[in-house]
Amino acid sequence: MKYEKVDCIDAGTEYCPCKLAEYGQCLICSQCQGEILCDCLNWKGVCIYQELYNNGNKAKEGRKTFKCHVKEALNYDNKLLVIKFKAPHKLIIDLVRPGSYIFIRTTENTYFDIPISIMNSDVENDIITIAVEIKGIKAVKLLDIKTGGSIIIRGPYWNGVFGVKNIFDEKNNKALILARGIGLAPMIPVARKLISQNNELQVVIDKSPFKENFAKEFLNEYNIKISENFLLDKGKLSDQAKRIIKDALEYGTNYIHIAGADILTYDVINYLNKINRNDVSISCCNNFKMCCGEGICGACTARFSGHRVKRFCKEQVDPRSIFEERRFI
Template sequence: MDYEIIDCIDCGTEYCPCHLALSGDCILCSHLQGNEFCDCKNWHGVCIYKELFDNGFKAKEGRKTYKCKILNKTLLEENLLELRILVSKALAESLNVPGSYVFMRAPNDNLYYDTPISIMDVDDENNIVSFVIELKGIKTKSISNLNEHDDILLRAPYWNGVLGLKNLNKTHDKNVLIISRGIGFAPMMPVLKKLYTRGNNISLILDKGAFKTDYIDELINKYNITPIYMNTIDKGELPKALKDYLTINKFDLIHIDGPDILISNIITYNDDSTSYSCCNNAKMCCGEGICGACTSRYKGHVVKRLCKVQVDPKFIFEGRRLI
């Protein structure tokens, strides 16, 4: 692929047009970027400008914050927490897709404590959403102080936790490889579920990284998949065992849930004919493209708001300014 197709995760949803349409920063609409001609980058069958006009040139109402209930709290190891949270039926259904995440905080904390947490599993029959959280700073430690049956606040739903969703959604009855490391095990599970239901032949490589717990064993057992455990990063490079595996085996799609260096190394090393999807490692703060925490800058003065931009993983690092 030598042509980058950019999409917006919220286009055509109840959250579009958003505040970016008011500031001249709409991701797709040329009119709302300040141009005189109509040249949408990716037509969804919905005119964003017309939607803004019909809404009185005001942004649509954003995501709501829901008060939910913690059903179970399990400290898997010193810095690894699992929460099972009871939510509404509508919220459970909206989060039951790959790439879903929420902003989570304790009820007594102000909104500065909102922290993005990916979905690990959704039990849509009982409206229970499961999360695994790595306890790293003040936000996640505040969440860990809550107890079972306490209330917790979720701002949701958000969907851009996976990049390359088009590649993922069109893959069925193919040979697929999923590579996941550390905390990436949790957001990997909705992807595995999606690919499994599409009849794909799935190979799974797991690297526990700094963790000791195989906290997804019970979920993986549902899909009759035997994972291969191996180290995926060795001093910033792909280990020989992983390189050999990629050389011997050919896959139509590779999904990667791990650090950017792992994603970049695999895309660079592997065959260009392979399609990719991966976790979105951008730093999220507002989730609406406003705060700028998620932005990455590229050559040609291009800025990508990765909380909303959907792009093929092959273009995440190409032309990216690191300084």
């Protein structure tokens, strides 16, 4: 029998218990799920049921919305928009950790909310940097953002990366980051955390489909090995990527972060399985569709064998388990 650890990114934080607990759908607490016995799946040092009871059986106050001043907006051929904006200091601190993201929009209409990963959170100057790939109606609307204008944000949210525990566990080792496309943005907080934990870091970048390495400003702050290569070839893991992974593993690397589309993560996991390296720790981008960010709307849900439903805006999992027993119909 295979044991799968279940975790909620919000458990034990100021936003717990949430609406899921209020309506009997908590990811962690058995009693908040309507059970009689206490069988907490992942103890975080706080009793969620007790917190719910103390709060009058109501969820804690949710994330707040802020109107922020745009310090700089860089438009790359209407395909990529990099935005730097001023934000409250506490929010800046909350968004430092790997996997942090926010919802952004330009109007008061909440239908235009877009979940965007944090590229950089500058706690000294209270500046947040994000990068947006311009696709779809919501993203096109963001092209209205200009330097000196304003932006409406909601946050903080933290489940933008799967395998966060693997990132925090990686210390004094060798690590490899494979980043492609817009994945270069959420890669930066992961790289910073790994470097702060005294890891020897190798970063491989595939700029496709962009012409610019828009992460260069932040990568140049660190003395790390950076190279550019094609990671995908006709929807499959490229031969260059396979060689890079193999060489890194022979060098002693035992952790890989994959910052890109699901197909890149899926192919890397399959390649590691093929060469019998299931011992390599992995983290990756959370590419599931986000809408409310609170597990209520169901946009982020995926169904697995055993009639299990996972809410990936909150549920923290190991990347390998995402593609196992998943129902695609």
